Amino acid sequence: MSLIHTLHLSIGLPEDQIRMIIGLLSTVPLGFIYKQIPNPFLRQIIGLILGIFFTLFVYGYGIINVLVQSVIVYELTKRIKLKGPINAKVIFIQTMLYVSAHHIYRQITDYGGWSLDITTILMINCAKWTSFAYCYQDGLKNDEDLIQDQKERKITKLPSYFDYFTYIFFFFGCLAGPVYDYYDYDIFVNRKAVYSSIPNTIKETFRLFMFALIYSALYIFLLPKFDLESVLSDQFKDSNILIKIIWFNATITLMRAKYVAGWFFSEIGFAAAGFTYNGTDKDGSPQWLRIRQIDPILDFKTNPQDKIKYWNIAIQQWLRRYVYNRFFTQKELEASPSKRSRASLYTFIVSGFWHGFYPAYYLSFFQWGLVDQINKYQYKLQQNSKILSIFDSNKLMQFVKFFAVNSIFNAYGIGFQLLNISDNIKFYQSIQQYSFIDQFHPKHIDVCNIFVLFCHRVWIKVKEKMNIHILYRYMYKFLKINFVCQDKQ
Numbered sequence: 001m002s003l004i005h006t007l008h009l010s011i012g013l014p015e016d017q018i019r020m021i022i023g024l025l026s027t028v029p030l031g032f033i034y035k036q037i038p039n040p041f042l043r044q045i046i047g048l049i050l051g052i053f054f055t056l057f058v059y060g061y062g063i064i065n066v067l068v069q070s071v072i073v074y075e076l077t078k079r080i081k082l083k084g085p086i087n088a089k090v091i092f093i094q095t096m097l098y099v100s101a102h103h104i105y106r107q108i109t110d111y112g113g114w115s116l117d118i119t120t121i122l123m124i125n126c127a128k129w130t131s132f133a134y135c136y137q138d139g140l141k142n143d144e145d146l147i148q149d150q151k152e153r154k155i156t157k158l159p160s161y162f163d164y165f166t167y168i169f170f171f172f173g174c175l176a177g178p179v180y181d182y183y184d185y186d187i188f189v190n191r192k193a194v195y196s197s198i199p200n201t202i203k204e205t206f207r208l209f210m211f212a213l214i215y216s217a218l219y220i221f222l223l224p225k226f227d228l229e230s231v232l233s234d235q236f237k238d239s240n241i242l243i244k245i246i247w248f249n250a251t252i253t254l255m256r257a258k259y260v261a262g263w264f265f266s267e268i269g270f271a272a273a274g275f276t277y278n279g280t281d282k283d284g285s286p287q288w289l290r291i292r293q294i295d296p297i298l299d300f301k302t303n304p305q306d307k308i309k310y311w312n313i314a315i316q317q318w319l320r321r322y323v324y325n326r327f328f329t330q331k332e333l334e335a336s337p338s339k340r341s342r343a344s345l346y347t348f349i350v351s352g353f354w355h356g357f358y359p360a361y362y363l364s365f366f367q368w369g370l371v372d373q374i375n376k377y378q379y380k381l382q383q384n385s386k387i388l389s390i391f392d393s394n395k396l397m398q399f400v401k402f403f404a405v406n407s408i409f410n411a412y413g414i415g416f417q418l419l420n421i422s423d424n425i426k427f428y429q430s431i432q433q434y435s436f437i438d439q440f441h442p443k444h445i446d447v448c449n450i451f452v453l454f455c456h457r458v459w460i461k462v463k464e465k466m467n468i469h470i471l472y473r474y475m476y477k478f479l480k481i482n483f484v485c486q487d488k489q
Contacts, residue, residue, distance in 0.1 A: 027269025062118025
C-alpha cells in the first residue's frame, strides 16, 4: 500500500488532492534553499528538474500534453512577423482551442467531476503560452506603439529552447499557478531589477501559511454542514427567504475557502524564495504583491469590480494584459466608452472559454458581467447626483449594500458551481430569483430582485444623459422585460 493511499484512508481526502498538497508544501523548504543558490544557470537547471518531477508526481503522463503544446507555441512564436500570417492572436486562438479540446474530453469522460487532471495545469500554461507570444510580438514593435507595461514586459530576443522550457516548467507554479510572464521569471532567476536584493522571506511565508491553514480548516470542518447539494434539497426549498439567503451565502463562502486555501498554499513556495517580492513602500517596509492569486479582502468589498479584481488575481492580470488591452489600442479604450464595454464583454467570453463549457459558466459570467455594467452606470450617476450618497454615509445602508451585493454575487457563484442548467433553474426558482429563467410572482420578489429593480431605475436616469452603445440598449430591453411582473396564474 502506497503512502498516498494510506494518507487517503487516514484523512479522507482524494489521492489527487493529497498529491497536490504534498507537492505544494514541498516547494516551501525548497524555496528557502532556492533563494540561496548564487548561480543563475544552476537556478534554471534545478527549477526545471524540480518542475518536471512535480508535474509527473501530480499529473503523471499528462505532462506529454504540456510538452506538445509548448513546442507548438515556441515554433509558432519563432515565426511571428508583424505583417505575416502568424501573430500572437493566432497563437492565442490555437492555444485556447487546444485547452478547449481537453475541457470537452474531460466533460465527456467525467461530467461534473472535480478530480484533478492535466486540464488544470493546461489552463495555467495557457496564460503562460499566450503571454509569451504577445510579449515577443511586442518586442518587434516600436516603443511608441506600446503602453508602459508592454514596454517593460516585451521580449526583444527570442529565448532559447532551454530558457523557454525552464520558464514553462519552473517548479514554482508548475502545479496550480500563480501565473507570471517570462519577464518576471527572467528577472527573478537572474536577480535583476527588484530581485537584486531580496529581504528575509520567513515572515511573509509564515503569514501565507497561516492563511492557508485557516481556510483549509473552514473548508474541511464547516463545508460538510453547508455542502453544495444542500441548496437543491427540499429542506432548503421549504425554508423562508432570509434563511435561504444566509444558507447559500454560507455555502458559497465555504466553497470559495477550498480555492483560497489552495491558492495560498501555491503562493507559499513563491514567498519562501522571494518571488512575490516587489520592492518597498514609502516607509521602507518590504512589499510582497508581485505574484499572487487571492486577496481575502474581496469578501468585504461591495464594488463588483473589486470583487473580480481580487479573485484569481494572476489570471485577472493576464486577461487584462492579453485580452482586454489587445482588442483595441490604449487610446481607443481611453476615448471610447463603447469600446471599453465591448472589450469587457469579450474578456468575459474568453474567461468563460478558459474555464470550460459547462452551461452554468456562461450563465454566471453573463450575470456577473451585467452586474458589472450596471455598477459602472451607478458610478457615473453617483458622480453627478447625491441620490446614492446614503449608501456611503449611513452605517445601516452600508450594511444593506454589503449584504445585497454579496448575496447577488454569491447567488451567481452557486449557479457557477452547480455546472448544469437544470440545477441552476431549480436553485434560482427556490430563491425566487427571476434571472431570465422564469417569470416570478410579485409577492416573491427577493432582495436580489429589489436591488436589480433599483439599478433599473438608476439605468433610466443615466440613459437620459448618455449615449449608450447598442449593446446596452439590448441589455436595457432585457432588464425591462424582466421587470414585467406577471402572475403565474
